[in-house]
Amino acid sequence: MPSKTDLMSGKTYKPKAISGFPEWLPETRLVEQQWLDHIRKVFESYGFCSIETPSVEEHAVIAAKGEVDKEIYVLERLHKEEGDKEARLALHFDQTVPLARYVAQHFNDLIFPFKRYQMQRVWRGERPQLGRAREFYQCDIDVIAQDTLPLHFDAEMPAVIYEALDGLNIGKFQIRISNRKIVLGLLESLGIKDPAPVTRIVDKLDKLKRQEVEKLLQDETGLSKEQTDSILALATAEDISAIKPANEVMAEGLSELSFVMDQLKHLPEHAVKADLSIVRGLDYYTGTVYETRLLDIPEFTSSICSGGRYDDLASSYINKNLPGVGISIGFTRLFEVLNHYDYIKTGSKSPADILMVLPSDERREIAAQTAQTLRKNGFNVEMFHSGSKLKRQMAYAEKKGIPYVWFPPFEDGSPHEVKCMESGEQSKADPENWSPVK
Amino acid sequence: MPSKTDLMSGKTYKPKAISGFPEWLPETRLVEQQWLDHIRKVFESYGFCSIETPSVEEHAVIAAKGEVDKEIYVLERLHKEEGDKEARLALHFDQTVPLARYVAQHFNDLIFPFKRYQMQRVWRGERPQLGRAREFYQCDIDVIAQDTLPLHFDAEMPAVIYEALDGLNIGKFQIRISNRKIVLGLLESLGIKDPAPVTRIVDKLDKLKRQEVEKLLQDETGLSKEQTDSILALATAEDISAIKPANEVMAEGLSELSFVMDQLKHLPEHAVKADLSIVRGLDYYTGTVYETRLLDIPEFTSSICSGGRYDDLASSYINKNLPGVGISIGFTRLFEVLNHYDYIKTGSKSPADILMVLPSDERREIAAQTAQTLRKNGFNVEMFHSGSKLKRQMAYAEKKGIPYVWFPPFEDGSPHEVKCMESGEQSKADPENWSPVK
Numbered sequence: 001m002p003s004k005t006d007l008m009s010g011k012t013y014k015p016k017a018i019s020g021f022p023e024w025l026p027e028t029r030l031v032e033q034q035w036l037d038h039i040r041k042v043f044e045s046y047g048f049c050s051i052e053t054p055s056v057e058e059h060a061v062i063a064a065k066g067e068v069d070k071e072i073y074v075l076e077r078l079h080k081e082e083g084d085k086e087a088r089l090a091l092h093f094d095q096t097v098p099l100a101r102y103v104a105q106h107f108n109d110l111i112f113p114f115k116r117y118q119m120q121r122v123w124r125g126e127r128p129q130l131g132r133a134r135e136f137y138q139c140d141i142d143v144i145a146q147d148t149l150p151l152h153f154d155a156e157m158p159a160v161i162y163e164a165l166d167g168l169n170i171g172k173f174q175i176r177i178s179n180r181k182i183v184l185g186l187l188e189s190l191g192i193k194d195p196a197p198v199t200r201i202v203d204k205l206d207k208l209k210r211q212e213v214e215k216l217l218q219d220e221t222g223l224s225k226e227q228t229d230s231i232l233a234l235a236t237a238e239d240i241s242a243i244k245p246a247n248e249v250m251a252e253g254l255s256e257l258s259f260v261m262d263q264l265k266h267l268p269e270h271a272v273k274a275d276l277s278i279v280r281g282l283d284y285y286t287g288t289v290y291e292t293r294l295l296d297i298p299e300f301t302s303s304i305c306s307g308g309r310y311d312d313l314a315s316s317y318i319n320k321n322l323p324g325v326g327i328s329i330g331f332t333r334l335f336e337v338l339n340h341y342d343y344i345k346t347g348s349k350s351p352a353d354i355l356m357v358l359p360s361d362e363r364r365e366i367a368a369q370t371a372q373t374l375r376k377n378g379f380n381v382e383m384f385h386s387g388s389k390l391k392r393q394m395a396y397a398e399k400k401g402i403p404y405v406w407f408p409p410f411e412d413g414s415p416h417e418v419k420c421m422e423s424g425e426q427s428k429a430d431p432e433n434w435s436p437v438k
Numbered sequence: 439m440p441s442k443t444d445l446m447s448g449k450t451y452k453p454k455a456i457s458g459f460p461e462w463l464p465e466t467r468l469v470e471q472q473w474l475d476h477i478r479k480v481f482e483s484y485g486f487c488s489i490e491t492p493s494v495e496e497h498a499v500i501a502a503k504g505e506v507d508k509e510i511y512v513l514e515r516l517h518k519e520e521g522d523k524e525a526r527l528a529l530h531f532d533q534t535v536p537l538a539r540y541v542a543q544h545f546n547d548l549i550f551p552f553k554r555y556q557m558q559r560v561w562r563g564e565r566p567q568l569g570r571a572r573e574f575y576q577c578d579i580d581v582i583a584q585d586t587l588p589l590h591f592d593a594e595m596p597a598v599i600y601e602a603l604d605g606l607n608i609g610k611f612q613i614r615i616s617n618r619k620i621v622l623g624l625l626e627s628l629g630i631k632d633p634a635p636v637t638r639i640v641d642k643l644d645k646l647k648r649q650e651v652e653k654l655l656q657d658e659t660g661l662s663k664e665q666t667d668s669i670l671a672l673a674t675a676e677d678i679s680a681i682k683p684a685n686e687v688m689a690e691g692l693s694e695l696s697f698v699m700d701q702l703k704h705l706p707e708h709a710v711k712a713d714l715s716i717v718r719g720l721d722y723y724t725g726t727v728y729e730t731r732l733l734d735i736p737e738f739t740s741s742i743c744s745g746g747r748y749d750d751l752a753s754s755y756i757n758k759n760l761p762g763v764g765i766s767i768g769f770t771r772l773f774e775v776l777n778h779y780d781y782i783k784t785g786s787k788s789p790a791d792i793l794m795v796l797p798s799d800e801r802r803e804i805a806a807q808t809a810q811t812l813r814k815n816g817f818n819v820e821m822f823h824s825g826s827k828l829k830r831q832m833a834y835a836e837k838k839g840i841p842y843v844w845f846p847p848f849e850d851g852s853p854h855e856v857k858c859m860e861s862g863e864q865s866k867a868d869p870e871n872w873s874p875v876k
Contacts, residue, residue, distance in 0.1 A: 015755050023491055025547050025548075029488050030487065030488070046813075046819070047789065052462070054459035073513045073515060077563040089456070104450075125516075152802075152823040317453050351485065351487055382484065382553070385551075385590040396549070
C-alpha cells in the first residue's frame with residue numbers, strides 16, 4: 001500500500017477501461033444478473049446440468065484439435081524460475097474444446113445422453129469492436145450421445161433457446177435453421193471435392209452482396225459460372241419444399257430439416273425460419289445448423305446465438321464415437337449490442353427492497369431486529385448505520401433506487417411504518433406480515 | 439478437427455487434470471452451485487450489490503499498489519505481431535485491487551457507502567496443495583465510505599458471514615476477531631518502530647509452537663526477551679477485559695473490539711471469539727481483523743474466510759479518503775477441503791425433477807405438451823427422446839438420480855401417472871396440479 005505521503009503528494013495512477021474487457025456499473029450488472037439467471041433457469045428446466053471447466057486448457061489439448069485461427073492468450077507466470085517444467089496453458093477461446101476434453105477425461109463418470117450447460121467467460125485477443133469483446137460470457141447447451149443421437153434433440157435446441165431469449169428484453173429475433181448436408185450434397189453433385197473453402201464464402205451471404213459472393217467463389221475457389229449459380233440459387237431459395245435433391249446426401253439433409261421445422265411449429269411464426277444460406281464457416285458441423293438474428297436491430301448483422309450438429313465431439317482425445325448437437329448464446333455480444341441500442345433499462349443500484357431507517361443510536365437494536373425479521377421473510381434489507389437526519393437517510397434510499405423505507409418504532413412509541421418511495425405513501429406495517437403493495 | 443483416419447488410427451491426446459485448476463463432475467457442481475447461490479442470497483439480503491470486474495488488470499494498476507508477493511499470471515497473445523503496442527495484462531490475484539481500481543474509476547457514478555459483493559475466480563501461480571489452488575473462487579463483501587465509515591459495519595461483516603456459512607454443510611466454525619490497533623499500540627509502547635515484520639511473525643501463531651514464534655521474533659526482528667514476552671502474552675491472552683492498555687492507540691483498539699463483540703452477542707457462543715493472536719500478515723489492515731476456522735476439521739489450520747478494516751482503499755488511483763471494511767470467503771479452498779474430508783454429499787447428476795417417458799413415437803406430442811405444462815409450473819423436466827423400452831428409460835432416470843418419472847397417457851388410454859423413484863410408488867397425476875409428495 002502507498003504511504004500517506006503518496007496520498008498527500010497526489011501521486012496516483014489514474015485507471016481507465018481496458019478495451020475489449022467490458023465492466024458494468026451496479027445498476028447494469030443487476031440487469032445482466034437477471035438475464036443470466038433467466039437463461040440458467042430455462043436451461044435447467046429442460047434438464048441440462050451445469051458444468052464449469054478451468055479457464056485454461058493445456059496448449060497441447062487445443063493443438064490436438066487442429067489449427068486454431070482464433071487469437072489465443074497464453075499464460076506466463078511472472079516469477080517463473082529457470083527450469084520450471086510446466087505445461088503451457090492457454091485461456092479457452094470457446095466452451096466446445098473444453099467440453100470435448102471434459103467428456104473424454106470423465107467419460108466413465110458421465111451418463112449419456114449427457115446434457116450440459118456452461119456459462120463462463122471465454123477470451124479471444126481479437127481487435128475489439130461493438131459486439132466483439134476480448135473477454136465475454138458464452139451460454140452454451142450441448143447434448144452428447146454415444147454412437148447415435150436422435151434428431152429430436154436438434155429440434156429441442158431452438159425450442160430451449162427461444163424460451164431463453166424470449167424472456168429477455170431484446171425485441172423480436174429469429175432463429176434461422178439449415179442443414180449442411182443439403183449444400184454438401186449439392187457440392188458433391190457438382191463435382192466439387194473440397195467443400196470447406198466454398199461454404200466459408202457462402203457463409204458471408206449475410207454480410208456481402210450476392211454479386212460479391214459470386215465473384216469471391218469464382219476468384220478464390222475457381223468455380224464455373226454454372227456451379228456458382230447452382231450454389232447461390234440453393235442458398236437463397238425461398239421455397240424449400242420445391243427443391244429437388246441432386247443426390248442422397250442432399251435428400252437426407254432436406255428431410256432432416258423439414259423434420260426439425262415440423263417439431264417447432266408451436267413457436268411463433270417469425271421466431272424460426274428455414275434458411276439455406278446458413279452454412280456456418282466451421283467444417284465441424286455435419287447436419288443441422290443454427291444462427292440467430294435480432295430482427296429489431298437489422299443494422300447488427302451478426303448472429304447472437306449459433307450452433308449445430310456434429311458427428312464427432314472428442315475423437316482427438318478418446319477412441320469413442322460421440323455425436324452431439326449444441327448451441328451457444330454470445331451473451332456479452334448480445335448484452336453489449338442491446339446496451340448500445342438502448343434496450344437495457346436500468347433501475348435500482350442495489351438489490352435491497354427496503355432501507356431500514358436508524359432513528360437514533362438508542363433504537364439500533366429494534367431496527368436490527370426488524371431488519372432480521374424481514375430478511376427471514378425473504379426481503380433484502382439494508383441497514384442505515386449512522387444516526388443521520390431522516391432526510392439524509394431518505395435521500396440515500398432515493399439515490400440507490402431502494403423502493404421502500406422502513407421506520408421502526410421511534411422513542412415516542414410510534415408504530416412500525418413503511419414508505420413507498422415511488423408513490424410517497426406511508427402506512428403502518430407489521431414486519432412479521434408485510435408484503436409490498438402491488 | 440481431426441479426420442476420420444485419425445480416429446481410426448487411434449491417434450488421440452489423452453487429457454488429464456491440470457494441477458491447481460479444480461474441475462467437478464456434474465453431481466459435485468450441483469452442490470457447488472447450491473452453495474454459491476446461498477452465499478449470494480445472504481449477501482443480497484443485506485443489501486450488497488453485485489459487481490464483476492474483468493479477469494485482468496493492467497500490470498501498471500497492480501504495480502501502483504506497491505510490490506506484490508503473489509505469483510501473478512501475465513497474458514501473451516499467441517499471434518501478437520511485432521510492434522503491437524498493448525498494455526501488459528495480468529490475471530487478478532484477488533478482488534481487492536480490482537475493487538480499488540473500480541471505485542476510483544467509477545467514483546462519480548457510485549453512491550456511498552458503497553456495499554458490493556463479488557464472486558469471481560482469481561488466479562495465483564503458487565505451488566498447488568490441499569486448499570491452495572491456482573484458480574479459485576473468492577466470495578467478497580466490502581463496504582466503502584467517503585471519509586468516515588461507522589464501526590457498526592465492522593460488526594455487520596461477521597454477522598453476514600455467519601449466515602452465509604451457517605447455511606452450508608461445513609460443521610461448526612468460528613469467526614475470530616481482533617483489532618490491529620491493540621498489537622500496534624503495544625509495539626509502539628515497547629519502542630518498536632517497524633511493526634510489519636513483527637506482526638507477520640505473530641501471525642504464524644496458529645501454525646507454529648509458541649517457542650518457535652518466540653525464537654523467530656528474537657532471531658529475525660532482534661527483539662529482547664522482555665519485548666517478546668509482552669507481545670506473546672498479549673497475543674495469547676484469554677481474558678481480554680483484563681488487559682491494561684499501554685497507550686491511547688491500544689485503548690482505542692480494545693474499545694473497538696469490545697464494541698464489535700457486543701454487537702454480535704445474538705450469534706451462538708462458539709461462532710465468534712475475540713482472539714488477539716489474529717493480526718493478519720497484511721499491513722493494509724488498520725483496525726478490526728477477522729479469520730475463520732473450521733472447528734470440526736482441526737487438522738486444517740488455515741483460515742477459510744478473512745478480512746478486516748482499512749483506512750485507505752484507493753489512494754494509489756484517486757485523491758480521496760476511502761475507508762472500508764471487507765471480508766472474503768476462500769470459496770474453492772473451503773469446498774476442496776470439505777470435499778477432501780467427505781462433507782460434500784452428492785446426489786443427483788441432473789437438475790431435472792422429472793423424466794418424461796416416451797411411450798412411443800406416436801405419443802411424442804402429448805409427452806412434449808405435458809413436459810411443457812410441468813415446466814410452466816416450475817419443474818425441471820427432461821424428455822426421453824428415443825423410443826426405448828420402458829425399462830431402459832427408468833434405468834436412465836435412476837442413473838442420473840432424477841427423482842420422478844412421468845408416464846403420459848399411452849395408446850391404451852391410460853391416465854397420466856408418476857412414479858417416485860425413491861419410494862417406488864406410482865400414482866395417477868394431473869400435470870396442471872401436480873406437486874411432489876413430501
